[in-house]
Amino acid sequence: MNGFIFHPLKNKTLSCLSRKFISSAALIEVPSIEYGEYHSSKLKPLDLFTIPTNLRGLTLQETKLVHTILLKTGELISNIVASNNLLDCYSEISRMNCAFQLFEEIPEPNLVTWNLMILGCNKNSLFDDSWRVFCQLYRRRVCIDEFTYGSVLSACSALERVARGEQVYGLVMKNGFFSNGYVRAGMIDLFSRSRRMDDALRVLHDVHCENVVCWNAVVTGAVKNNENWVALETFSRMCSHDSLIPNSFTFSSALTACAALEELNFGKSIQGRVIKSGAGADVFVGTATVDLYAKCGDMYDAMKQFKLMPVCNVVSWTAIISGFAHKGDLFSAVLVLDEMRKTGVDMNHYTVSSVLAACAISAMFNEATQIHCLILKIGFCSNSVVKSSLITMYSKVGAINSSEVAFSETHDLKQVGIWNNMISAYAQNNVYEKAIILCKGMLELGIAPDQISTSSILSIIDSLTLGRQLHVYTLKSGLVSDVSVGSSILTMYSKCGELEESLKSFEQLETKDNITWTSMIAGFAEHGCADKAVHMFKDMFKEYTIDEMSLTAVLMACSALKSIKLGREIHGYSFRCGFDEQSIGRALLNMYSKCGDLNSAKIVFHMILFKDQVSFSTLISGFCQRGLIQVALELFHDMLLFGTSIDEFTISSILGALASLNKSAIGIQLHAHVIKLGLESESSVGSSLIMMYSKHGSIGDCDKVFKQIKNPDLVSWTTMIASYAQHGKGSEALEVYNLMKKSGIEPDSITFVGVLSACCHTGLVEEGYFHFNSMIKDYGIEPGHKHYTCMVDLLGRAGRLEEAERFIMNMHIEPDILIWETLLACCKVHGNHELGKLAAEKIMSSQPSDAGAYISLSNICADVGEWDRVLKIRGSMKEIGAKKKEPGWSFV
Structure with a gap:
């Protein structure tokens, strides 16, 4: 077996591994080991496996070769240090399956073995396996140390399993490790990730803590949870302890909190501490400082800090670009991007998104298309963040077609964020149908709309049926608990006029x-x-x-x-x-x-620094409604001088006021300005122009204006009908009414006043009855006093006074004075004294002080020779104090 180990002729790979170990041994002044010197060496070659640095950087093949050597020599069983090093080696090369297999082969693993397994699982994001290994360790009653607790708390934090973490922390408290900084930092991180900052603070303050890592964990966790004031308060407490010295990590987090809150003064005080501590050269601290000034709108100091940075990374450049974009200095944002490219710093997708946000106005459309070309050139177009920014940018400048092109070029349609941006683009541009179609397309592809896309769709829906379907979807998918979705549901029901449903949905919201x-x-x-x-x-x-x-x-x-x-x-x-x-x-x-x-409105108006179109229009409308047309015109003139864009609402208000005055010259000038602005096709402007020309007797101009309206709405049609009717052109008015019905627009009660008035001026009694009945039967509109007055006037003018009387008696509502006055006037014309007396008596009983009714009745009685009654009526006038109409007079 000794001849096998490190023999250069046996295996080329083994020979390379041998040279690696010899080189490693030389670094620690161990003599080279040749094949023949195995027994004479003081340090056995297998002992080299117990030094962790000798196994770092091995490939899988080399690691398995070491594994084989340990098996062949029996060291895997007898040498726990070598086994642990091999275990660590497998975790470093992300082969946890091999690590688990080796772990099972170790007969008596020690605490280091267990810790290496938990740590290896964490490194490879196998957090559930980390928890499983810890549970096995706990059941074997092995004495656990702070490294074990810290590692398993990190796993619980990654899984956001607070209950598990609290169980572990209970053991920590029980076994006396609660003062260990590594363990406490893990528990703080767990609570922070789970958005439980109160509990994280409690862990920090359980005992006196002088560990900077724990304090940093609280500050960073608070910033990530948008509890920036908590972060700054913790930072301030940290600075009050002499034994706690904030480091660059602390400073960067605290400066980020100030940037989020736009607390420039607080940030400057932190910057002073940074300079005093010498941490200003740190690239993260420098970037956070630049971001602070940029977020607070102080771009001069932001650029100053940026130029002082010894090294500027892509995040620093992006912070400057984003700051200029946020402030509206779009030209500077593009210039900084150009300078960034010249320095050779590579852009990331956040940089590109910031520049695209800067170009989201019509004036920067050319620059936006150039940046789009740059994105295609550098290969960022496939990035989902960049793609979303492109869609949003084009939609904000009104180029919804370009947004559609950008969306269609998306390769990965599984990204729900891309769909959200396109649906939001349709919603912002009021492209209702396409937004609905896109939402259906998501469902067909198996992509579930999330709270963003659902809220966007609900915000533009005005169909109660479709809105209820989406409401059901939110209930089934659980999205209804989201606050933004819940608010959109309320808005949808309100837009559809279902306020009870809206209130019911509001009351059912948990949050x-x-x-x-x-x-x-x-x-x-x-x-x-x-x-x-x-x-x-x-x-x-x-x-x-x-x-x-x-x-x-x-x-x-x-x-x-x-x-x-x-x-x-x-x-x-x-x-x-x-x-x-x-x-x-x-x-x-x-x-x-x-x-x-x-007066108060004017005071508020002058206190508004940036007066926009809405501010001017609101005040102009207020003056017009009060009849102060001269003041409104002066304000309109100021609006033109300031270069504020004029909308149809402002023009309509001015024209509506001019209609009641004899100011035809000003009206004609405004009409010319309307044509110059290209607003003559707007229905609201057209309606006001028709009303103005109608009041001035120019019915021909009314007809010309009406024909220029691109899509006349109900108000436009009704105004034209009323104009024809008021000028005795009943046939033309009824013709316009028929055209309106053919266009698909249903009349309302005001329209029928104009139609009945047209019949009245033309003497079309039967047509008047037809339209009166149609109003009730076809459109469900209950007649009001104006409709009844028109019908009485129509019958009275035609001499059908008895029929008019019967019509009044059969009314579903109580006749008012105007109806009786109309009948009285018709009786005077046609000489029907008896019915005239009845009408006059009805008027006097309702309004005893109405002198006109007394005079009319007196004249009727005089016509038939009832002089005694004339004297009686005149006497009654004096008793009640009714004054005669003041006689006319002149200087001639």
Whole structure:
């Protein structure tokens, strides 16, 4: 057997292995061992296997050869040190199956053997096997040390099995290892990964701890769990102990927490400690410092710190690029990317994603396409993160077709994130049908939509049937417990007008957050239940922290209720909480405008630093609604001077106000500006123009404007019908009505007022009856006072007064004064004194102070020679104080 070992002629591989061992022996000053000197050497060749460094870096074939030697020599059974080293060698080359086989062959494994097995399983991510080995060790009642506990806690942490970890930590406490830093750090990491920072802190403070690793574990765990204030508080406590010296790992984590919170002053104080400790040269600390300044928007100091770094890695470059993109300095972000490429630093997918985020505006579309070409060139296009960023970037600039191309080029369609981004892109661009089709495609490929894709689909659904189907899917898949999905379900039911279903879903949610509450409040406010929205806000106020979104939602309810008192209270509360007018300015502006407090609205408007299109439009609309058209026009002029883009809402408000004034010249100028902006095809603008020209008597211009509207909506059709009717063009009005029905748009109650008015002006009695009955039977619209008035006027003008009287008596609602006044006017025209007396008496009984009814009745009595009654009526007028109409006069 001795001749077999290290004999150069037996096996070439064995000879190479022999030379490796001889070389290793030389490093520790052991003389070379030749074949003939085996017995004369003081150190046997097999003893070299007991030195761990001699077995590092072996291949699988070489490791098996050593295994064979140990078997042949019998050392595998007798030499536990050599066996442990071989076991470690198998774990290093990721052959745990061989390690387990060897482990079973060792007759009496010691604690080192067990620890090596647990550690090897951890290294190869076999964490369940780590737990199984530990359980076997525990059952054999082997004396366990801190390395065992630390390793098995690492396995529990990777598996996020808190219950197992707590069992182990119980043994730790029982056996007196709770003060060991390695063990405590493992338990802290377990609690941190399981999002139980309170328990992690309790482990840290169970006993006085001077181990920096444990403190670092808490700081890092808190940052990973987005509990950044906990991280900074722990860091501050750590710095208060003289025996605890933060290292570069501590500093980088604390600076990351400051960056997440945008706490620049706190971060600067940490940077001071970094400089004092001499850790500023560390690349991770330097990168965290750059990221801090970038996240806080201080790009000057971020660049300054970046240039001071001795070595800049890809993370540092990405932090700078992301900072410029976040601040909106997109040109600088692209320039930094170009500089990065010149220095030879390779980009990663995060760098590319940051640049694509910077290019997500229309003005940077050319740069975006160039970066897309660069992505194709360097081979990042297959990366799922980059692919998602491409889809999102193109969708934000409105190039949804390019998003579709990027999605279609995806090779790995099993990535649910890619589908999510494409569905979100469709949702943001209101491409409802394609989003639904894509969701169905996911299901057909066996890819289950997650909370992101489900929330995106639910956010755009306005079909109650489809919405309920998706609701059922969330119940079956368990997604309904996700807060974002739950909020989307509430929003979906609210959009569909099912507020009871929305409230029911809200009450069934196990977990509620600010977004959920805000969604419910906004749903009530938007759908005519503003009082319930306010009540819900008060309930939320008792249990949750109010944020800008919830304040915006309740201010919307105040606008609907026109409750200026409550609106001012909420404004005061927002001021005390530190919310400035910039964050909730739009909602405050809308509330004050809707409530008629235009002075307060102007104050809020001037306090908003960045006045956008919505801010201007809201205030202009408020002035227009109050008839202050001159002030509205001045504000509109300022809007043009500031270069703020004009939308159809602003133009419609101005035109609607001009319609009631004799300002045709200004209206024509605005029409020219509308054409210049390309808004003449918008239905809301077209409707306002039609109304304006109609009020000014230009029915021909109304017709021209109507024909320019690309897709007329119900308001546009109704406005055109009413314009024709008011100008005595009943036939044209009815023709437009028929065209509207052919286009698939159903009329509402206001449309039928215009249709009946057209019949009235044209004397089309039978057509009037037909449309009146059609309104009830075909469209389920209950007639209101305006509809009945039109019919009475139609019958009265046609001289069918008795029929008009019967029509009034058969009404399903109580006739108002306008109906009787209409009948009275028709009686005067056709000389029906008896019916006229009845109508006048009805008016006087409802409104005793109406002088017009007394005069009309007096004139009727005078026409038939009833002078005694005339005198009596005149006397009654004086008794009740009804004044005659003031006579006209002139200077001529």
